Amino acid sequence: MTSSAVPPAAPSAASAPSGGSVLDLAPVVPVVVLHDVADAVPLARALVAGGLPAIEVTLRTPAALASIRAMAAEVPDAVVGAGTVISPEHVRDTVDAGARFLVSPGWTDALLEAMKASGVPFLPGVSTTSEVVALLERGVHEMKFFPAEAAGGTAYLKALSAPLPQARFCPTGGISLASAPSYLALPNVGCVGGSWMVPGDAVAAKDWDRVARLAAEASALAG
Numbered sequence: 001m002t003s004s005a006v007p008p009a010a011p012s013a014a015s016a017p018s019g020g021s022v023l024d025l026a027p028v029v030p031v032v033v034l035h036d037v038a039d040a041v042p043l044a045r046a047l048v049a050g051g052l053p054a055i056e057v058t059l060r061t062p063a064a065l066a067s068i069r070a071m072a073a074e075v076p077d078a079v080v081g082a083g084t085v086i087s088p089e090h091v092r093d094t095v096d097a098g099a100r101f102l103v104s105p106g107w108t109d110a111l112l113e114a115m116k117a118s119g120v121p122f123l124p125g126v127s128t129t130s131e132v133v134a135l136l137e138r139g140v141h142e143m144k145f146f147p148a149e150a151a152g153g154t155a156y157l158k159a160l161s162a163p164l165p166q167a168r169f170c171p172t173g174g175i176s177l178a179s180a181p182s183y184l185a186l187p188n189v190g191c192v193g194g195s196w197m198v199p200g201d202a203v204a205a206k207d208w209d210r211v212a213r214l215a216a217e218a219s220a221l222a223g
């Protein structure tokens with residue numbers, strides 16, 4: 001399958017928001033780094049309360065897989081996905097844990113094959129024109145643009161939209177509440193990813209109200 005269809009919800013989870021694609025789940029996808037699985041459920045609840053139901057849990061920490069599992073099981077209004085997916089093993093393990101979408105910072109053919117076979121929608125990461133063309137050639141039209149600011153930002157994406165209008169992106173990397181609107185205004189951007197609404201100090205302090213407030217600011221960008 002391509003990365004365009006959101007699969008049916010697991011029995012314990014709510015239906016995905018309508019729209020049919022990862023890029024259309026929410027205007028902003030929070031990118032989460034969790035060190036303690038005990039934070040997973042309250043963090044997901046805070047993000048959902050703030051209006052950001054699609055959550056990317058990065059596989060950067062030992063707590064990541066258990067965090068995905070806990071969020072998927074206990075926060076039915078969240079659509080929990082996995083980030084930093086860089087191997088077929090990551091694909092298998094995160095889908096087993098309940099991930100309902102997959103995001104990678106870059107891609108290889110082996111990773112792409114595993115993502116395609118997983119049955120869940122996915123966003124392979126790209127940062128060059130040739131990578132975009134290579135993914136289009138492989139039938140993939142939705143991608144993460146990473147690292148967005150460092151790789152050329154809105155100017156780069158705008159330039160891509162003329163020759164390659166069939167490619168759509170979730171830019172991520174260095175994006176803030178202030179810069180997100182200029183990305184979201186581009187015709188080839190479906191959503192943006194970012195970690196600004198999940199500051200490390202807020203998670204460390206278990207300040208879920210602050211996370212919910214930051215999430216609400218971000219979700220209001222949909223306007």
Ligand SMILES: O=C(O)C(=O)C[C@H](O)[C@H](O)COP(=O)(O)O
Nearest residue numbers: 058083084105172173174194195
């Ligand atoms: O971990 C991954 O899979 C990544 O590809 C990197 C993240 O998406 C960015 O690090 C988030 O960017 P910031 O909003 O600048 O923190």
